[in-house]
Amino acid sequence: MKTKTESKEVEWYLDFVDKKARPEKDDLVALFRIIPAEGFTIEEAAGRVASESSVGTWTTLTTLTPRVRKLMAKAYQFSGEFVSITYPQELFEEANMPQVLSSVAGNVFGMKAVRGLRLIDISWPEPLVSKFRGPQFGMQGIRSFMKIRKRPLTASVPKPKLGLTYEEHAKHGYEAWSGGLDLLKDDENLTNQDFNSFEKRARLCYRLRDKAERETGERKSYLINITAETKEMERRARLVKELGGEYVMIDICTTGWAALQTLRETCQDLGLAIHAHRAFHAAFTRNPEHGMSMTVLAETARLIGVDQLHIGTVIGKLEASEEEVLTLRDKVVGKKYEGRRNTLPQNWFGKKDVLPVSSGGLHVGLLYPLLKMLGTDIIVQMGGGIWGHPMGGRAGAKALREAIDAYMSGSDLNDTTKASKELKAALEKWGTKTYE
Numbered sequence: 001m002k003t004k005t006e007s008k009e010v011e012w013y014l015d016f017v018d019k020k021a022r023p024e025k026d027d028l029v030a031l032f033r034i035i036p037a038e039g040f041t042i043e044e045a046a047g048r049v050a051s052e053s054s055v056g057t058w059t060t061l062t063t064l065t066p067r068v069r070k071l072m073a074k075a076y077q078f079s080g081e082f083v084s085i086t087y088p089q090e091l092f093e094e095a096n097m098p099q100v101l102s103s104v105a106g107n108v109f110g111m112k113a114v115r116g117l118r119l120i121d122i123s124w125p126e127p128l129v130s131k132f133r134g135p136q137f138g139m140q141g142i143r144s145f146m147k148i149r150k151r152p153l154t155a156s157v158p159k160p161k162l163g164l165t166y167e168e169h170a171k172h173g174y175e176a177w178s179g180g181l182d183l184l185k186d187d188e189n190l191t192n193q194d195f196n197s198f199e200k201r202a203r204l205c206y207r208l209r210d211k212a213e214r215e216t217g218e219r220k221s222y223l224i225n226i227t228a229e230t231k232e233m234e235r236r237a238r239l240v241k242e243l244g245g246e247y248v249m250i251d252i253c254t255t256g257w258a259a260l261q262t263l264r265e266t267c268q269d270l271g272l273a274i275h276a277h278r279a280f281h282a283a284f285t286r287n288p289e290h291g292m293s294m295t296v297l298a299e300t301a302r303l304i305g306v307d308q309l310h311i312g313t314v315i316g317k318l319e320a321s322e323e324e325v326l327t328l329r330d331k332v333v334g335k336k337y338e339g340r341r342n343t344l345p346q347n348w349f350g351k352k353d354v355l356p357v358s359s360g361g362l363h364v365g366l367l368y369p370l371l372k373m374l375g376t377d378i379i380v381q382m383g384g385g386i387w388g389h390p391m392g393g394r395a396g397a398k399a400l401r402e403a404i405d406a407y408m409s410g411s412d413l414n415d416t417t418k419a420s421k422e423l424k425a426a427l428e429k430w431g432t433k434t435y436e
């Protein structure tokens with residue numbers, strides 16, 4: 001005899017499973033990897049995920065009206081552990097990223113019915129996509145204001161990552177700009193410490209940036225990290241504008257989606273580009289059996305409207321497969337994403353491209369394979385690969401810019417006969433090895 005708890009009076013999760021269902025035109029579709037807990041079938045686990053992320057809870061409800069029934073999410077496509085769930089678009093508030101993620105990436109990760117749950121991808125419907133701002137400048141806008149038509153842009157973050165005074169930081173910036181790099185970048189954990197005040201750093205860096213522009217005849221800019229409490233970030237963004245800056249950098253995972261949406265509005269008013277650093281992402285993106293993929297993070301960033309986003313290197317110091325990094329590139333660049341296996345197609349309905357940033361353990365010996373893999377519509381960021389150069393940062397910058405120019409002209413980097421002493425010294429120190 002079935003107990004009450006196993007009978008229809010309580011158990012209703014399978015109402016959220018319908019293998020004949022198909023998404024409506026404006027539905028949001030989420031692709032999950034679901035690893036059921038002991039004693040649960042994939043359908044029972046998927047029903048719980050669809051229920052908890054839409055209208056349901058653990059028991060049947062006397063309050064479930066026919067109108068609400070129509071809003072139930074449905075797990076409809078099953079391929080092993082990969083399950084697609086379709087959600088009526090009315091479940092989601094327009095232009096509210098926290099609410100979307102509180103639904104499809106909220107309680108579900110903690111359900112006992114799953115041993116592992118990973119939100120792999122989302123297919124965003126036009127009514128939701130159209131209400132987010134998207135990038136203000138995007139790849140073409142950045143190339144236009146930086147006056148760099150085809151080659152990769154270059155950036156460097158002074159190292160050691162913390163501890164430099166604002167004068168040392170600005171001086172390093174001047175060395176990097178003078179050596180040929182385009183962008184100075186703050187590290188993700190440099191904000192406004194006693195040893196390096198945000199305001200003093202900003203004032204001196206933009207002054208030296210102007211000097212480097214005059215001396216080199218090239219556009220130079222600064223990815224200054226405004227990460228802080230939201231109102232303080234708005235204050236810092238206004239100071240950047242007043243000092244003639246073009247960008248702000250925001251650690252989008254530690255500041256959060258609501259803060260990023262607020263600063264996207266502020267940056268629209270100020271005409272500032274957003275460089276998105278993703279520190280903290282690996283806490284939830286790295287485990288292949290649990291969490292939320294970097295793909296979904298990249299989509300949220302493009303929808304909210306960052307202009308540049310770190311996507312990884314494959315061959316550097318931080319973990320990321322080639323398939324993941326290429327998927328990230330293809331998701332943030334282009335009008336439509338047709339899809340690799342286990343991802344969903346996406347039409348961006350006119351949202352601008354995001355400029356991908358490749359960074360983390362890079363040095364000139366890795367540049368050619370990096371550009372062959374990712375193409376040249378990227379920013380190449382090197383910290384240690386510049387400030388670890390045996391002849392100093394300016395030499396490191398010169399070596400990187402020379403290697404970029406060599407790649408763009410089709411020369412062979414191994415033919416160092418024509419290479420400068422700075423490039424030779426970098427290749428001698430690091431070779432073509434990945435340093436983890």
Ligand code: CAP
Pocket residue numbers: 157159161187188277278279310311312313317318357358359360361362381382383384385
């Ligand atoms: C790189 C970096 C970046 C990482 C972030 C660092 O320094 O400044 O924050 O690239 O990772 O602190 O490690 P190096 P990702 O060039 O010296 O490695 O780009 O994957 O988000």
Ligand code: MG
Pocket residue numbers: 157161187188189
């Ligand atoms: Mg860093």
